[in-house]
């Protein structure tokens with residue numbers, strides 16, 4: 001903004017602040033000040049969905065495709081959630097994709113070749129992720145090597161480790177009903193609605209309690225109308241999603257009938273199987289969202305992550321262990337990469353040397369940045385990974401319906417990332433411009 | 437004023453060398469509660485080195501360090517904080533991406549279990565700012581990046597007094613500020629002292645010093661030229677003390693000066 005000004009206004013008066021109108025006003029002021037958050041991504045998502053629905057409504061805007069889209073996006077979203085922690089520090093992890101692949105390889109080998117029970121194999125895969133993150137974190141925080149270089153080395157190294165673990169066979173199948181169910185099975189219809197109820201009511205109660213606590217001690221708080229508007233929009237958005245996912249996704253062509261749940265002998269011959277319900281993977285993403293958002297927003301540890309990303313010297317002088325925070329964030333990132341690896345293995349029913357490779361990492365970084373997490377550190381939320389991940393998934397899913405050329409898909413995704421990075425850079429300029 | 441009572445902080449003959457460079461030579465300093473003690477001196481005179489020793493960023497090589505009359509030994513910032521000594525550094529050490537409350541509690545957050553206790557923090561921050569009669573912040577929930585230089589300095593100072601501090605040291609708090617904001621910060625510095633804290637103010641601006649200081653300590657090439665009540669000296673005398681180590685009959689001995697400041 002302009003010259004420094006001495007505004008002689010009292011510290012915001014205690015009590016209830018005004019309603020939706022003022023909340024919107026505050027929001028626009030924040031955006032003008034450079035803090036655009038997820039707004040561009042949400043708008044972009046809406047625009048993309050509208051374009052694809054208009055051009056290819058019959059194939060794009062269907063219950064089946066919606067489920068496919070979530071299936072394609074889940075691993076990217078989880079990977080992006082981990083990257084948010086590293087990006088918040090102003091660092092990068094280029095190795096997260098192959099960390100996912102390596103952990104998936106550990107899962108497949110222990111499960112299929114060594115015959116471990118699935119919980120043990122899962123734990124082994126997750127611990128592998130933690131160890132990878134610890135090593136990267138130590139090199140970055142203790143030796144002071146730029147994370148770009150350390151994780152570039154890890155990018156190459158892990159690719160090799162993965163090949164060594166998988167061996168000459170090439171592809172290892174994942175044989176575990178539980179693990180395969182994560183990406184291939186759906187919740188019963190009633191469970192989907194129960195999940196909707198729990199999430200909506202949980203959000204409503206937690207946010208209402210926060211408001212009440214603030215009012216009790218006379219601190220300014222969000223007005224009840226703003227709260228109600230937020231709860232209502234979450235209820236509607238999630239409700240629509242659950243409703244769509246609870247539809248029968250298999251198209252029953254004329255002359256065929258849908259299977260009924262009577263068991264094979266009683267079902268009509270050649271019937272179309274019923275596939276409906278919220279994929280279990282959605283539950284995994286929701287749990288991660290809640291836990292990680294809590295860690296970032298409500299604990300001192302999360303606060304310190306933002307502080308290190310915003311001004312690491314200030315954090316150090318305030319007595320925060322900067323290297324400890326860095327190591328922890330790289331561990332969280334690789335741990336979430338391990339979870340993403342498990343999801344990839346579950347989706348593909350197997351692990352191969354390409355698991356977690358190709359564009360996986362770039363899509364995940366893109367998802368975090370498109371969602372509104374800053375590449376410069378200090379700004380970002382776990383939710384960004386989901387919004388940005390959906391944008392990436394919609395492009396990856398919708399473009400092939402319009403054009404067969406995969407070149408166009410890369411170009412468009414690249415452009416979208418570039419636009420997101422520009423928005424990030426511009427908003428950073430804005431907010432530091434208002435400094436003096 | 438209250439000189440004659442026991443000083444809050446007393447240094448006697450402290451020395452500090454960096455390798456062969458003897459930066460502080462037998463410096464005495466007394467800081468009293470309820471007073472602003474200005475620390476002046478030319479560039480490189482050793483002001484920052486002196487306060488870093490007080491704050492525990494590095495320890496003195498020799499000399500006595502008394503706090504509230506008791507000898508203490510301080511080699512870490514945490515030990516100084518525990519005594520109630522807070523430093524507002526020249527570069528402010530605030531996080532732009534956090535709001536005012538978060539910055540004031542940075543590294544010392546209030547928690548209930550593992551959950552941050554935002555309500556307690558916000559109330560204490562509000563109280564502290566109100567007790568300093570700070571009226572220049574629109575909202576204590578706004579990000580520090582949106583504040584002006586003076587407002588940021590205010591936040592940094594408020595953060596220093598949040599912790600029942602007894603001694604607040606400010607390293608050139610008005611260096612980057614315009615006229616109106618300098619006035620504001622100086623008023624705030626005065627109010628800190630009036631509320632009973634001991635304040636050390638480093639400044640190169642003699643008008644600022646004369647406006648708020650109760651007494652003035654002048655460093656000349658690592659030696660204390662004089663520590664005198666502000667009412668006893670004028671602008672010109674301070675400048676002489678800073679540039680020549682002596683003014684009239686106050687300051688370093690002529691023999692010491694003749695030896696090039698090397699006693």
Ligand SMILES: Nc1ncnc2c1ncn2[C@@H]1O[C@H](COP(=O)(O)OP(=O)(O)OP(=O)(O)O)[C@@H](O)[C@H]1O
Pocket residue numbers: 454457459477478479480481482483484485486
């Ligand atoms: N870590 C160090 N190692 C070696 N010499 C140092 C170190 N720190 C300070 N000095 C020297 O000590 C002397 C005093 O420095 P100091 O920073 O205390 O001065 P100052 O009075 O704060 O000056 P200014 O007004 O410019 O801030 C200078 O000559 C400086 O070069």
Ligand SMILES: [Mg+2]
Pocket residue numbers: 483484485
């Ligand atoms: Mg200095």
